[in-house]
Amino acid sequence: MNFLVWRLHRNQVYWAAAALAALAVLLIVTGTTMANDYHAFFATCGATQSCSDAGSVLFRGDGAIIDLVNATLVVPLLFGLFWAAPLLAKEYEEGTQNLAWTQGVTRRPWLNANVMWVFVAAVVWAGALTVLVSWWRSPENALSPRFNAFDIQGIVPVAYAVFAVALGLAVGSVFRRVLPAIATTLGVFFAVRIVTAVYLRPHFMTAVSKTLPFGFSTRGAPAGAWILSGGLVGPNGHYYGDRLGLDQVPAACRIGAFGGKGVTPTCLGAHGFHQQITFQPASRFWAFQGIEAAIFVALAIALVAFAYRMVLRRDA
Amino acid sequence: MTLAIETIGLGKRYGTTWALQDCSIQVPQGRVSALVGPNGAGKTTLLRLLVGLSRPTSGQAEILGLAPGPSEEFLSRIGYLAQEVPLYKRLSADDHLAIGAHVNRSWDASGARERLAALRVPSDRPIATLSGGQRAQVALGLALAKRPQILLLDEPVAALDPLARREFLVSLSEAVAEGELSVVLSSHLLHDLERVCDHVILLASSRTQICDDIDAVLASHRMLLGPRRTVSDTGRGFDVIKATHTANQTRLLVRLNGPVLDPAWEVSEVALEEIVLAYMGMDEPVSAGPLTSVRTAS
Numbered sequence: 001m002n003f004l005v006w007r008l009h010r011n012q013v014y015w016a017a018a019a020l021a022a023l024a025v026l027l028i029v030t031g032t033t034m035a036n037d038y039h040a041f042f043a044t045c046g047a048t049q050s051c052s053d054a055g056s057v058l059f060r061g062d063g064a065i066i067d068l069v070n071a072t073l074v075v076p077l078l079f080g081l082f083w084a085a086p087l088l089a090k091e092y093e094e095g096t097q098n099l100a101w102t103q104g105v106t107r108r109p110w111l112n113a114n115v116m117w118v119f120v121a122a123v124v125w126a127g128a129l130t131v132l133v134s135w136w137r138s139p140e141n142a143l144s145p146r147f148n149a150f151d152i153q154g155i156v157p158v159a160y161a162v163f164a165v166a167l168g169l170a171v172g173s174v175f176r177r178v179l180p181a182i183a184t185t186l187g188v189f190f191a192v193r194i195v196t197a198v199y200l201r202p203h204f205m206t207a208v209s210k211t212l213p214f215g216f217s218t219r220g221a222p223a224g225a226w227i228l229s230g231g232l233v234g235p236n237g238h239y240y241g242d243r244l245g246l247d248q249v250p251a252a253c254r255i256g257a258f259g260g261k262g263v264t265p266t267c268l269g270a271h272g273f274h275q276q277i278t279f280q281p282a283s284r285f286w287a288f289q290g291i292e293a294a295i296f297v298a299l300a301i302a303l304v305a306f307a308y309r310m311v312l313r314r315d316a
Numbered sequence: 317m318t319l320a321i322e323t324i325g326l327g328k329r330y331g332t333t334w335a336l337q338d339c340s341i342q343v344p345q346g347r348v349s350a351l352v353g354p355n356g357a358g359k360t361t362l363l364r365l366l367v368g369l370s371r372p373t374s375g376q377a378e379i380l381g382l383a384p385g386p387s388e389e390f391l392s393r394i395g396y397l398a399q400e401v402p403l404y405k406r407l408s409a410d411d412h413l414a415i416g417a418h419v420n421r422s423w424d425a426s427g428a429r430e431r432l433a434a435l436r437v438p439s440d441r442p443i444a445t446l447s448g449g450q451r452a453q454v455a456l457g458l459a460l461a462k463r464p465q466i467l468l469l470d471e472p473v474a475a476l477d478p479l480a481r482r483e484f485l486v487s488l489s490e491a492v493a494e495g496e497l498s499v500v501l502s503s504h505l506l507h508d509l510e511r512v513c514d515h516v517i518l519l520a521s522s523r524t525q526i527c528d529d530i531d532a533v534l535a536s537h538r539m540l541l542g543p544r545r546t547v548s549d550t551g552r553g554f555d556v557i558k559a560t561h562t563a564n565q566t567r568l569l570v571r572l573n574g575p576v577l578d579p580a581w582e583v584s585e586v587a588l589e590e591i592v593l594a595y596m597g598m599d600e601p602v603s604a605g606p607l608t609s610v611r612t613a614s
Contacts (some may be wrong), residue, residue: 003418007411008404094405098398099455102367104420104462107387312386315370 001113030065031136038139076160079122084107084168085181126161148227159293166300173310204291207278214269226283235272318381320345320498325375328361335361341527348510351502354596359502365469367396392421395464399471401455409439409454425471427459449480466498485512506592525595537591540568540581558594569594
């Protein structure tokens with residue numbers, strides 16, 4: 001059975017291995033340079049310039065690489081689109097399931113082998129990718145919140161890959177045509193990813209609120225925190241959100257002609273205004289990774305169970 | 317002796333349409349059976365039910381005493397060639413044979429290679445580059461390499477040119493001659509199959525009309541020619557399959573129940589194709605049950 005999977009898909013394996021190797025070379029070379037720059041900068045920065053400018057010395061001339069690393073966001077989806085969705089759909093579309101399922105082995109071991117190897121391939125590829133990207137980004141992770149690049153490092157890329165593959169299999173087992181399977185995988189994957197990232201992820205754990213002195217910035221927030229919202233709180237304790245109407249600004253703090261647009265932050269501070277932020281602390285990064293990964297793996301398990309049902313119970 | 321195929325009231329419904337209904341047939345082992353019927357009569361449905369690719373809505377089937385289903389015991393005994401001649405386009409015949417060796421208990425790769433070599437089918441080139449006839453030969457080779465006890469072929473020659481058609485049927489006949497093999501070949505044209513078959517299963521209107529050895533079918537059908545009369549007053553001794561009238565003559569294709577006693581009829585033998593076409597033209601089956609006579613294997 002494994003031989004059949006290998007014989008049918010070995011070209012995909014070769015191409016995937018070549019692409020991963022090329023990416024690894026690129027990231028290792030540029031990542032090493034970047035890490036060296038980073039360490040060199042901190043060795044000398046105190047004397048010549050401010051150490052808080054570290055971001056400006058890193059990533060010089062590496063714009064394309066940064067884009068490439070950010071683009072690895074879509075890699076898990078590619079496994080779903082080009083490996084998993086056609087896996088069953090192409091068999092049905094070309095009628096080869098009629099050949100495969102009338103050989104001397106039953107459908108279940110056939111399906112087991114196919115499903116197992118597509119998952120192994122996706123997990124190995126995505127695992128290698130996330131290790132590379134997490135390592136490549138380590139200087140930047142030290143400088144900016146890791147939450148900003150939540151989706152391309154840690155363990156979630158592997159979970160996304162597992163989900164994308166399960167989705168592709170399930171959709172392929174329903175539509176039995178390659179193009180509809182690919183299109184549906186694309187749409188559903190994006191929908192689930194966006195809903196999770198935008199609506200669910202901020203609420204995985206209760207956000208922490210903190211009151212800061214007024215300053216029009218979040219600099220007072222804990223390092224590396226994921227800021228969910230920031231707004232003004234008035235002297236009476238009223239929360240204004242991030243917009244303060246002019247009529248709510250104490251007259252003494254308005255500047256410019258006709259009580260113009262400008263407002264002095266220090267004046268607002270002196271009149272009892274302060275800033276409130278809600279955030280997820282940097283220390284929760286791995287907990288969030290775990291929760292998000294668990295969600296996608298759970299969805300994947302349900303989808304695989306569904307695909308099994310479709311293949312084993314429905315007529316070929 | 318176990319029957320090669322036995323079905324009882326087998327039926328398959330897709331939505332509200334019955335693709336096959338109330339199909340009860342018995343085919344002894346060792347027959348080369350032509351499964352004929354017009355398009356949409358349920359030939360493909362019947363074959364797919366028999367090999368376990370789909371599940372019946374009603375009734376049951378047995379192949380060599382085993383129910384079609386997901387068991388290696390069953391799968392190792394059947395060879396199946398689907399209508400569209402499914403093969404992996406980018407793989408070669410050699411690749412298919414190598415895969416087959418891994419997914420079958422018994423596998424005759426060398427026999428299949430020799431057969432393909434004899435037919436000059438390039439076994440190292442991707443299937444996509446082969447002609448239709450060559451693909452059919454590869455697919456037949458794969459089905460035979462399993463060393464099945466029963467081989468079910470769904471319209472294997474429909475897409476082939478006459479030469480490839482003949483070569484395919486010759487290959488099949490040779491395989492049948494080599495071993496104890498039961499074969500069912502479907503086609504909407506009996507003519508394709510008559511040369512190699514000794515048994516016929518006729519499906520029409522989603523029901524079985526005939527399931528018998530060709531000799532027996534020929535022996536039991538006659539053409540009657542006589543003066544014009546209505547069919548209802550023709551008396552017993554036969555069932556009318558098809559009646560045609562001219563101004564002063566009536567021509568009947570009948571299935572005999574006994575001797576034709578009325579001397580007004582001129583009785584003559586009928587070709588199998590004519591019998592089959594007559595059944596296909598009927599809207600309703602002749603009798604409630606299918607016509608089946610099983611001869612014990614000699």
